[in-house]
Amino acid sequence: MKHVSKGALKRTVQGLALAAALVLPAAAWAQPAEVLRIANPVAVTSLDTYGAQSADQPTIAVMQQVLEPLVTRQDGELQPLLAESWENPDELTWRFHLREGITFADGSALTSADVQASLQRLIDGAGPLSGLWAAVAAIETPDPLTVDIKTSTRLGTVLSNLSMLGIAPAAALEDPDFFTAPFGTGPYQVAAFTPSQFVALERNPEYRGDPAPTARLEYRYIPEVSGRITALENNEIDITWGLPPDQVEQVRSSQSLTVESFPTYGNYYMWYNSSREPFTDARVRQAMWHAVDMEEIKAFLFEGTAEVARGPIPLDVFGAAEQAPYAYDPDRARQLLAEAGYPNGFSTTMMWSSQCCTNIREFAETLISYWAAVGVQVTPQELERATWLENLLALNWDSTLAEGNTITGDADFTLARLYLSSANRMGYANPELDELLLAARAEIDQTRRAELYAEAGRIIWEEAVGIFPLDMMMHAVYRNEVTGFVPTPTGMPRFDTVSKQ
Amino acid sequence: MAELALSTVRTRRRALPAGIAVPAIVVALYVVAAIAGPMLLGFDPVATSLANRLKPPMSVLADGSLSLLGTDAVGRDLLAQMLAGARISLTVGAATLLLASLIGVALGVAAGYWGGWIDAILMRVADIQLGFPSILLAVLVAAVVGPSLTNVVLVLAVTRWVVFARVARAQTLSVKARTFVDASRTLGASDLHIIVNCILPALVAPILVVATVQFGLVIVAEASLSFLGLGLPVGIPTWGGTISAGRNYLANAWWISTMPGIALSILVICVGILGDTLRDRLDPNLVTR
Numbered sequence: 001m002k003h004v005s006k007g008a009l010k011r012t013v014q015g016l017a018l019a020a021a022l023v024l025p026a027a028a029w030a031q032p033a034e035v036l037r038i039a040n041p042v043a044v045t046s047l048d049t050y051g052a053q054s055a056d057q058p059t060i061a062v063m064q065q066v067l068e069p070l071v072t073r074q075d076g077e078l079q080p081l082l083a084e085s086w087e088n089p090d091e092l093t094w095r096f097h098l099r100e101g102i103t104f105a106d107g108s109a110l111t112s113a114d115v116q117a118s119l120q121r122l123i124d125g126a127g128p129l130s131g132l133w134a135a136v137a138a139i140e141t142p143d144p145l146t147v148d149i150k151t152s153t154r155l156g157t158v159l160s161n162l163s164m165l166g167i168a169p170a171a172a173l174e175d176p177d178f179f180t181a182p183f184g185t186g187p188y189q190v191a192a193f194t195p196s197q198f199v200a201l202e203r204n205p206e207y208r209g210d211p212a213p214t215a216r217l218e219y220r221y222i223p224e225v226s227g228r229i230t231a232l233e234n235n236e237i238d239i240t241w242g243l244p245p246d247q248v249e250q251v252r253s254s255q256s257l258t259v260e261s262f263p264t265y266g267n268y269y270m271w272y273n274s275s276r277e278p279f280t281d282a283r284v285r286q287a288m289w290h291a292v293d294m295e296e297i298k299a300f301l302f303e304g305t306a307e308v309a310r311g312p313i314p315l316d317v318f319g320a321a322e323q324a325p326y327a328y329d330p331d332r333a334r335q336l337l338a339e340a341g342y343p344n345g346f347s348t349t350m351m352w353s354s355q356c357c358t359n360i361r362e363f364a365e366t367l368i369s370y371w372a373a374v375g376v377q378v379t380p381q382e383l384e385r386a387t388w389l390e391n392l393l394a395l396n397w398d399s400t401l402a403e404g405n406t407i408t409g410d411a412d413f414t415l416a417r418l419y420l421s422s423a424n425r426m427g428y429a430n431p432e433l434d435e436l437l438l439a440a441r442a443e444i445d446q447t448r449r450a451e452l453y454a455e456a457g458r459i460i461w462e463e464a465v466g467i468f469p470l471d472m473m474m475h476a477v478y479r480n481e482v483t484g485f486v487p488t489p490t491g492m493p494r495f496d497t498v499s500k501q
Numbered sequence: 502m503a504e505l506a507l508s509t510v511r512t513r514r515r516a517l518p519a520g521i522a523v524p525a526i527v528v529a530l531y532v533v534a535a536i537a538g539p540m541l542l543g544f545d546p547v548a549t550s551l552a553n554r555l556k557p558p559m560s561v562l563a564d565g566s567l568s569l570l571g572t573d574a575v576g577r578d579l580l581a582q583m584l585a586g587a588r589i590s591l592t593v594g595a596a597t598l599l600l601a602s603l604i605g606v607a608l609g610v611a612a613g614y615w616g617g618w619i620d621a622i623l624m625r626v627a628d629i630q631l632g633f634p635s636i637l638l639a640v641l642v643a644a645v646v647g648p649s650l651t652n653v654v655l656v657l658a659v660t661r662w663v664v665f666a667r668v669a670r671a672q673t674l675s676v677k678a679r680t681f682v683d684a685s686r687t688l689g690a691s692d693l694h695i696i697v698n699c700i701l702p703a704l705v706a707p708i709l710v711v712a713t714v715q716f717g718l719v720i721v722a723e724a725s726l727s728f729l730g731l732g733l734p735v736g737i738p739t740w741g742g743t744i745s746a747g748r749n750y751l752a753n754a755w756w757i758s759t760m761p762g763i764a765l766s767i768l769v770i771c772v773g774i775l776g777d778t779l780r781d782r783l784d785p786n787l788v789t790r
């Protein structure tokens with residue numbers, strides 16, 4: 001008879017127990033269809049949309065599902081949301097009537113005091129969006145469902161600015177810990193938040209509309225593109241966005257993934273520091289634009305991901321207009337340089353932020369090689385984002401390459417905020433341009449506003465304040481089980497229509 | 502000591518063992534490639550050629566030329582880039598070693614010869630520095646001083662001098678105790694004379710061994726700094742920079758990262774083997790000799 005030693009029996013039992021222990025939790029971890037696992041390409045560092053992160057796209061992308069604004073931009077038009085109607089009793093007052101019966105996730109009712117507190121908080125926060133409200137003199141609440149925004153000068157941008165203001169409960173805004181787990185009137189509320197790593201959203205039971213299809217959203221930050229793609233293919237995450245074009249091609253051939261590409265309000269821009277030689281001369285700036293073959297760049301580096309820009313902001317943005325394109329003409333470039341006094345070219349530098357944008361290093365190197373062909377020697381400076389931002393704001397650069405996004409969908413957000421000489425963002429000062437931009441901001445008639453911005457855009461384009469090469473599309477990639485994804489032109493995806501089978 | 506070993510080899514007419522010959526030949530090939538390569542196969546860091554981007558190895562480019570190792574993300578030939586990068590890597594390696602060995606030997610000999618508080622201070626400084634992982638120290642200093650060739654050489658030399666100092670000090674201590682040094686001193690030789698004529702010759706062999714081992718480490722350290730974006734500025738081709746630039750293309754253009762990686766590995770392995778074999782042959786204390 002075969003003798004089985006006590007030791008061998010014990011080890012076998014232990015081995016089986018270990019195997020069972022490994023298998024059972026894996027079975028428990030099998031994701032229920034009630035959780036959508038999202039990988040965001042840029043880390044969410046804060047959920048406070050009223051302070052320094054008020055224009056931060058990762059923050060807004062999450063919080064737009066938690067806090068709702070008074071009006072929202074849909075299909076290019078501004079639609080009522082928390083406000084059901086509005087009027088201008090006089091040209092310095094905007095009056096909004098709130099919908100009745102809306103409650104926050106904690107059960108408290110939405111009143112005009114909440115709108116007043118939210119807007120005041122944004123203004124006091126002195127963040128990037130507070131400058132949009134500089135003309136506000138007072139916010140009044142004549143009754144619980146009416147808000148009056150009184151301005152010191154006429155302000156035509158109130159509606160589009162309001163589309164960026166989420167309304168939070170006034171009482172909660174007093175709480176310093178509110179933004180660790182904020183809630184609002186939106187379809188979701190924040191359940192958990194670890195800065196720069198993880199955000200979890202759960203359905204808001206008090207939401208007045210249909211409940212969102214997915215009960216829980218989990219955002220994870222995976223910095224490397226290859227890491228995100230691997231996680232998608234291994235069913236560790238369900239959806240991500242912001243993939244560079246070369247990786248998008250690789251993903252298109254995958255059997256289990258779907259790619260959705262859509263135009264956005266975002267574009268690439270290259271700025272000259274117009275307060276420094278030789279960029280004080282418009283001919284030099286125009287020459288460098290003529291020296292670049294944008295069509296070839298788009299065909300090779302950005303196929304399916306960008307279109308050659310036809311204006312300083314994408315044409316879908318309110319107030320954008322098509323401009324006359326700069327032809328690829330190196331001879332004209334050399335001629336302009338000679339006219340400006342640089343027949344043998346000159347040397348300068350260009351800086352950019354290393355992890356900023358799609359294919360930025362390849363793009364920069366290609367631009368530099370085109371400029372070298374007409375005699376302009378550009379030294380590349382690839383910097384860490386924090387250093388780049390510091391240099392940018394201090395005007396300590398010759399030229400810079402970056403991506404911008406007109407997140408309000410309104411030309412004022414980009415053209416007025418950045419190109420007014422008082423903003424001093426790139427050293428360009430043109431009194432005619434300032435006049436146009438200020439008039440457009442104050443104009444209450446939206447049609448006339450659009451005309452004024454079109455004219456301002458023409459000046460910026462023809463004076464070559466910068467080179468505006470490409471309007472960017474965005475790619476969202478998700479597993480085939482995911483349905484209901486609706487692209488947002490702001491480039492900040494929403495998931496309150498998304499479900500998983 | 503070193504001369505004795507080599508002359509013994511010569512009189513016995515024994516061929517150099519494969520352990521020395523093969524890696525030495527490979528390293529020599531790299532040096533030749535670094536010197537002559539960029540002259541034969543010019544690399545222009547500025548010129549890009551989008552029509553040729555991401556072409557695999559052994560493909561024919563738009564102008565009819567053959568690309569042996571493929572092209573990178575903006576269409577530049579990878580082999581030309583690697584040859585230019587070899588020049589940079591070997592230059593940085595040699596310059597760093599020269600600087601580190603000069604500093605290290607000077608400080609080590611001073612500490613060993615005069616002893617006392619000089620020795621105590623220098624060796625404590627060395628100990629403190631050895632407490633930091635060298636790559637962390639390099640990253641820290643490089644992030645502060647910014648990217649440039651001189652900065653990289655300085656940073657790497659600062660992290661490497663300690664090994665040289667310790668070896669020099671140990672050898673100095675052992676030679677200093679020898680009778681012939683006492684004899685020289687009795688005859689009135691000055692400190693400088695003793696150092697130059699008695700101690701330095703004894704250092705040649707051990708420092709040579711240390712140098713060969715450190716060479717490989719320095720090259721990898723420079724590649725790591727460039728990979729992290731803290732080494733040489735964008736526009737100067739380096740192996741680390743090329744590997745880093747290829748990291749997003751591993752799935753569709755694997756050669757951009759892999760080719761420089763293989764070249765780097767082979768060089769470092771050969772340098773390491775060379776160092777090991779030299780140490781075996783030149784160390785008078787090894788019983789196996």
